[in-house]
Amino acid sequence: MITGKYPGLRLRRNRKFSWTRRLVQENSLSPSDFILPIFLIDGINKKEPVNTMPGVYRYSINKLPQIIEKAIKIGIPMVALFPKTKNNLKDAVGSESLNENNLVCKAIVEIKKRYKNQIGIMCDVALDPYTSHGHDGLIKSKQIINDETIEVLINQSLLQAQMGCDVLAPSDMMDGRIGKIRKSLDKSGFQNVQILSYAAKYASSFYGPFRDAVGSKGSLIGDKKTYQMDFKNSNEALREIALDIKEGADMVMVKPGMPYLDIIKSIKENFKIPVFAYQVSGEYSLISNAIKKKLINDDAIYESLVAFKRAGSNAIVSYYADRLDKILI
Ligand code: PBG
Numbered sequence: 041m042i043t044g045k046y047p048g049l050r051l052r053r054n055r056k057f058s059w060t061r062r063l064v065q066e067n068s069l070s071p072s073d074f075i076l077p078i079f080l081i082d083g084i085n086k087k088e089p090v091n092t093m094p095g096v097y098r099y100s101i102n103k104l105p106q107i108i109e110k111a112i113k114i115g116i117p118m119v120a121l122f123p124k125t126k127n128n129l130k131d132a133v134g135s136e137s138l139n140e141n142n143l144v145c146k147a148i149v150e151i152k153k154r155y156k157n158q159i160g161i162m163c164d165v166a167l168d169p170y171t172s173h174g175h176d177g178l179i180k181s182k183q184i185i186n187d188e189t190i191e192v193l194i195n196q197s198l199l200q201a202q203m204g205c206d207v208l209a210p211s212d213m214m215d216g217r218i219g220k221i222r223k224s225l226d227k228s229g230f231q232n233v234q235i236l237s238y239a240a241k242y243a244s245s246f247y248g249p250f251r252d253a254v255g256s257k258g259s260l261i262g263d264k265k266t267y268q269m270d271f272k273n274s275n276e277a278l279r280e281i282a283l284d285i286k287e288g289a290d291m292v293m294v295k296p297g298m299p300y301l302d303i304i305k306s307i308k309e310n311f312k313i314p315v316f317a318y319q320v321s322g323e324y325s326l327i328s329n330a331i332k333k334k335l336i337n338d339d340a341i342y343e344s345l346v347a348f349k350r351a352g353s354n355a356i357v358s359y360y361a362d363r364l365d366k367i368l369i
Contacts (some may be wrong), residue, residue: 067349069342069368071115075162075316076361078107079253080123080143092249093321094328096359098124101146107362108151111159114364118160118207120357121147123169124255133178134170137196142170145203152204162236163205165197165221166212174251174260176212176267184267190217194224201230209293211238213267219287236316237289240277240303243268246296246322253321277303278310285313293357296320298344301351308352317353319344324359341367 043049054064079098081088086100099107111119123143129136136142148161166176167189173179177189189212197208208225210217218237225233243265251257269276281292292311294304295318307315327344330336341360345367348356360367 067346069345069349071361071364071368072117073349073353073355074116074361074364075118075120075355075357076107076111076116077120077122077357077359078104078147080104080121080147082124082126082143090249090253092252093325093359094332095363096253096324098253101143101150104147104150105154108155108159110362112155114362116159116361116364117355118162119151120162120164120209122164122250122254123147124253125169127172127255127259130170130172130259132172134167134192137167137170137192138199140199140203145199148200148203148205160206161204162207162209163200165193165200165208165210165217167192167196168256169254171256172259174256175262176264177214184214186214186216189214190220193217194221197221198224198228198230201225201228201233205233207234207236207291209236209238211241211293211295213238213241213264213269216287218284218289222288234290235288236291236293237284238295238318239281239284239289239292240300240307241268241293241295242271242300244271244296244299244320244322246299246320248322249325250321271299274303274306278306281307281311281313285311290314291316291354293318294353296323297348297353297356298323301347304348304351304353314354315352316355316357317348317351318357319348319359321359 054060081098081100083100084102087103088098090096121144125136144163151161168174168176175184177184284292291314293316294300297317297319304315304317327340331338345356
């Protein structure tokens with residue numbers, strides 16, 4: 041690896057001016073590398089700030105064009121939709137997830153009607169925005185029950201596909217759901233709907249602000265450690281990925297992002313499949329609040345995003361994606 045030695049070899053020579061640094065640069069970012077998450081809220085003419093995430097808002101359906109048009113103009117390939125469901129619509133089994141007039145369904149229909157295939161739509165498959173207990177699945181005797189949950193997730197997937205969702209993203213971490221969802225989609229004529237599996241999703245403290253944004257924070261009983269992964273493990277992530285690929289995932293996600301760059305890298309080395317990173321809400325809030333408090337400057341955003349490319353991510357889900365016109369300059 042090292043071909044030479046000081047003083048003959050001086051690595052600083054390649055760094056002396058901007059033009060030479062650009063010539064030897066190994067990674068770069070473009071808008072095509074990004075997925076923009078969008079929070080949805082009921083009502084009209086609403087653009088409501090998420091207090092724990094400076095610069096991020098919840099949009100009512102009629103306000104969506106504002107952000108979608110910006111995303112299209114910047115050149116972002118896909119948005120990810122997340123609903124803040126009203127508390128009176130939540131119940132123990134997440135019934136609202138199967139309502140064809142729920143926020144996500146209405147948003148899909150509206151975006152597809154206005155923008156056709158100018159931009160892709162990704163939707164989470166999981167019950168947590170809809171359950172009164174805030175968990176991703178059904179509960180029986182204090183356990184999150186796997187196989188029964190999958191049956192609901194299949195119906196949620198079929199409904200979202202029917203509405204026009206392009207990419208289904210199961211984020212629930214139930215065993216075996218990718219295969220079952222793929223099979224049901226194919227049987228119903230949705231062979232072309234893609235599956236992006238949140239395959240390596242860790243039980244993490246970095247999701248706090250997201251749960252605030254979708255309103256599941258106060259309601260979450262206990263933690264998600266019986267289904268999301270233990271952050272002490274990495275081989276287990278490779279097993280999760282291998283299974284999901286076998287079951288039919290088109291792309292896989294690692295989540296959170298920055299504390300898990302090692303996982304992204306080892307997936308990339310072991311599997312030749314598109315790998316995405318989710319720079320989650322807690323990462324976003326830490327960086328944004330530190331910038332706001334002038335603890336670090338805003339170049340930290342670009343640095344944090346390039347890290348994902350360096351580790352091997354094909355794309356990055358980031359709450360900064362709607363401001364790439366200012367970040368990627
Ligand atoms: C739901 C889901 C979560 C996130 C995306 N989908 C939260 C969770 O699993 O508790 C987190 C995203 C973020 O923190 O930005 N299953």
